[in-house]
Amino acid sequence: MTLLVPLLVAQLAVTQADLDTDEPLPQLKGEAKARIQNLEQFLEDWDVQGARTELAELEKLAPADIEPLRYFKGRVAFEEGDYEAAVTELTASGVRDKPGSWLRLVTDTRDIVKDHDRAESEHFIFLYPKGKDAVLVPWALDTLEAIHAALEKDLGFAPPGKIRVEIVKNASELSKVSTLTKEAIRTTGTIAICKFNKLMVTSPSAVLTGYDWLDTLAHEYVHLVVSKKSRNTVPIWMHEGLAKYLESRWRGPAGGAMTPSTLALLGSRVRANKLVPFEKMHPSMALLPTAEDAATAFAEVFFAIQMIDSEAGPKALDRMLSEMAKGTSEKSAVESVTKKKWPEFERAWMAHLKKQPFPAELIPPSAHEKKQLVENGPGKEKEKKKEREVSFGDFAEVAETSARKSAHLGELMRERRRTAAAAEHFERAYLTVGDRYESISNKYALTLLELKKFDVAEKVLRGSLVMHPGSASTNTHLARIALKAKKYDVVKTACLDSLAVNPFDPEVYASLYLAAKALQDEPLKNRAIKALVVLLGIDESRIPEVAKRIEQSDLVDVDLTPKPTPDAG
């Protein structure tokens, strides 16, 4: 069996050079020509304000209708998110509309985003497709504001103006707004991209079991801040190391995004002496020969950044990026903050890697780490339906044959409602593999719930959560147990963790509603109500009745599908 490895995700993609610039040759001379060069440099540096100021100066020098001026007006309008103006200006500048051109990119972006709904917070503009993606809004804006505040503290930088965040429906739309090919998106598992002065993120509805979409928003925002603060001088390895290391800052300390499965993979490579050498990470980590190599490289650079942050004194990352913004090379900047020559730094980094507390054996990635796109999934409708019960029903990921067989038998018994027998088989599987498989732990826990063995079920789920942090299924099942025990704080935490991966499960909001009500948390209750109205398409007045169904359920089959009212026709 091939080992599934979490693919590198949310990477920085395409460089500016990938786009056909196709720009009208500047017929301008003297100061105007110099201004255009500055303008290009500002755009290259991710300094949109600088570009805008330069453009205003250029407008004083050149006739308003000359093509180079209109071209740059279009480019700047695009970075500012004014897509209509960008299309008008680029068209007027005489650039051709062909695949890979700025005009095509800008037109596609306009068409994809034009009917989006919009929400704003102090520092962000959040654009999302009409419909159920509306449930993303409050959590997304909270996360973005939190990472904004954290990075202002850690890196001493906050971008000017409001940052745009655009949700796209699927890989095909992500391809159009990013210029990354669909094939590249699939092979690299890219789910979000930071480019063109904004974040572009695929809706969690495009991924079978959801994905860590809130961490991903934070991750992309780190990329944005790093690009802007350093004036786009940071190479890919350092970019990804910083983004992975700092992405958890919206919810706690840095470094919280390293998962046991990634750590276990890294450990196996350390033991086999098969780390990815630093030189191979150039020019792009996405070009490494296998997904495992890529995942290993990402883990390696995570620890490089962690070591710099923890050993190079206060504000080390802030100082490193500030030096690079002034033109210092990445190696010199690292040497300067770590006070180590590069080869010495590399040796210290490898030593730091090797002393991590690696799990003894490989751990399969959690469901949400795999980020399997709905459109790629086998029989998506079937999978969609099964997803509420951790959808890998055939336990294909279970490497141990005896455990897989026991789990199969357990599932067979469950389907025949022979719960006690099912529990025995799942227990046998569980005793063989422990907490390694999210699927076995959750199925075992469900049979235990059915047998009213709540304490054992909770123990199994807690163990699974250590190995597979963030699992939406595990958290949802834990919320059921806590609700039964009226531990409302626990319900709340489990629900918030669950929706950070799968934000479209009505049960999570119904549990959250009950918890918020008991905790007298009005704002949270209102968020839960709003989400339920969107997801179930019911009137607000019916929510107490629908939420009660969880409490009245057997905790195994929770169904919140609204029953039609008599006059529903």
Ligand SMILES: [Zn+2]
């Ligand atoms: Zn990234």
